[in-house]
Structures are given as structure tokens and as C-alpha cells.
Amino acid sequence: MDSSELKVGDKIYIMKAEHPPRQYSSQILDILNEKEYVIAGPIRRSTIIHVELNSVIVVNYYKERIGKFVFRALVKEVWEKGIYKLKVERLNEIVKIQDRNYFRLPISLEVEKEYNAEQVYDIENGNDIETEKEICITGDISGGGLKLFSNIKHRERDKIRINFIIKDVEVSTIGEVIRVSKAKNNAYKYKYEIGVKFLDIDNYERDAIVKYIFEQERELRKKRIDFNDY
Template sequence: MELADIGTGTRLELEPEGYTDSDTRPVYVSSFEWVESDGTAAITAPIFEGRIMPLEKGSVYNVYFLKRQGKLLSLYSFRAAIRERLVIDNLHLLLIEQLDSIEKIQRRSFFRLDCYLDVKYRVLRSLKDRNNSEIPFRKTITSDMSGGGIRILLDERLEPGTYVECELFGENNQKIRFFGKIVRFERTGDAGRYRYAAGVAYVDIDEKEREAVIKYIFREQRKLLRKGLE
């Protein structure tokens, strides 16, 4: 992939190199604008806590972005150095120089992330019951998730083929609603509250909701990768 393939308006996340503590390392949000004739790229100057960040010329950043390929989103990264700061028509920009090749970080279509998030679910006889408000929700947690489905912990048996409606609560308590089908059911071997686990495949999920799931996974994956390099 080349810089010109990123696309105008693509959201970029810039992480400065040189931090030893991943918890204090800042992340600056920018967007891609265009590629110059000399091979550098123009991006918007990041705004952090309401002010434009004057990133120093010569400083080096790891740049992350998502790129859609068909129906799938993939996470890419490359290293870049700040070469110039400029203002065009009151738009604050940075010129960056690409220092290495653009790499796809996760090559599997749906990376599975171990995570424990609150989720509510209710069992449906069929998808026709989706508007039946009399069916109550039950609370539980996830044990992992991907762009293709989630694994939930249960205190009841649910047979494969069972339809469920789920409300997943992610970052900043963002609610993600979808309809799914139990495709896998197993005992956890745990004598505690959650004796069972079920794999739920998305059957009906808005693409914006699926994208929110994938972006959350990629953010968490990036944190894990970053910690692994320290």
C-alpha cells in the first residue's frame, strides 16, 4: 500500500516514539489530506484538549489507520517523521515523511480479543420476536469478541441454533445492539456463577455497530502490540 491509497479524510492516530510507559503515552488524532509531489503527505494538525498541537519538526510517530477492503476493516501502521508545519486557508497542516512501509497489523479477517464487557441478552424463538417487548433481558459478561461474533458466559443452557438479541456495552458505555445465533455451547469447568459459555454469531447487525466493535478491538489490539514492544 502507498500513501496515496490511504484516502482523503481517513482518520489517523499518531503515537510518539520514545515513551517507556504505555499508559502515559499520548495519542494524537489527525486525518489524511493529500500526497505532495516530493512524496511527503499532508495531514491535519492534531487537536488535543481543545488546542492545536505544535508537533516538533523531526519528531517520529507511529501512525495507525483503518482501511476497508470489501466488507472488512483492516488495521495498518507505518512510521513517519514531521517535516513541516504549515497553514493553508486557515487549515493547520503537517507534512510527514514516510519512514518505512505501510504494514497490515492483523491479517486475519476477524481478530478475536479476550475481554470482559457487560452485555444484556434475551432469548428469541425466532427473529420475528424481535419486537416482543415482553421477553425480558438478562445480564451477563463477554469473555471474548470479534467482528464476527462474541462469546458470552452463562448460568443457563442455550442450545446451538437459539436466537438471541444482545445489547453490548463497550467503551464509554456505548451500547451496541444486534441479533445473533448460538453457534457453540460448552461448559466452562467453573463451579462459580458462570458454568457455561456460548459463541454468538452476528445474524443481524448494523454495519456502523459492527464497525464500532472492530474499531474497539483494533484499539485494544494496538495497545497489546505496543506493550509487547516495550
């Protein structure tokens, strides 16, 4: 099986034609064939979000270390009694959105960074060892990682633990440094900026980040989604 393909239990997000556009969490409940899926119906704050029969929705999902994927689907059946679910048929090929096209949200968040230069692997394994701690500031954030301003000159492939709060959700995860450069034009007087890729982030924590980013993205764009673009 292609590692980018959907599997039963995968978290997905769906959007229907509405203004302003909203994104709803869902899940793959069953895979009927290569184009048809049974998915969980969207629910917001314990309220069913009605999806019209024969309407077209946009489905997107994220595969760790691979990327974000999107396709359009036709709603063929709707069951609202018992478990709320939809039967959908994929209308086009699954499109991968390249990493450079991910929406990275410029934002300044305070992040506690932990690092141990001698035994980096112990951080990853969660052992109780002494670590060098530093309060950093983010330059931007996405569902796959973030940019940090730091006074420590890390090396690429360094493993660090990062802890921060986004929209009342505490995030604590291991990250890998993938880029290091001298800081440019940052108001916080840090020496370096580092690109960090999330390695073992909890799905709940990633969902909180993605949800926040999409909320901010909608506020920034303020325009209707053209479903034919997917």
C-alpha cells in the same frame, strides 16, 4: 483501488516517540501521492499536541472486515495556524497485522443480547419485533468483536443485537456469530461461549472501544514502543 488503502476522510491513529506512549486520533485530509498524506494534527482535550518537524511517527488504522494496518511516517511539514495539520511521508510498506495478532482485552462486561430465531433479518433492519433477550458476560473484546458467555446455543452466522456500555459510551450494534463452543472455566456458569463479529458498529462506538483497549494495553505493557519494529 485496494480496499486496504487509505482514503480522504479515513480515521487514523498516530503515535510519536514519547514515554509513556500515547495514541492520538487523526484523519486523512488529503492524499498527495502514493506516499505523502496531509493529516489532521493531534488534539487532546482542546489542546494541540505538538509534533516535531522531521520526527518519525507510527500511523495505524482499521479497515472493517479486512484488518488493522500500520506504517512509519516522516513529518515533513507542520501547520499550526488555522487548521492544525501535518504533511507526512510514508517510510515503509504498509503492514497488515493479522487477526490473530489483534490485541484482545480480557474483560467482563455485562451485555444485553437480543435474538429472534424466526426473523433474524428483521433485527438487522431495525424493525420493531419481539426478540429473545439475555444478559450475557464478555470474555474479551477487541475493535472487531467480542467473546460472549451465553446460555443459548447459537448457530454460526446467527445475527444478534448487542448493547453494552464501555467507558460511559453506549454501544448498540448488530453482530454475527462466527464461533460456538461449550464454555470452559467461566465463573458465571454459562453453558456456551460465542465469538461475535461486529457488522455495523458506529465509528464513534468503535473508536471508544479501541481507545479503551489501547489505554488498558499501555497499562499492561508499561514499556516504550520500539518504532523500528514497524
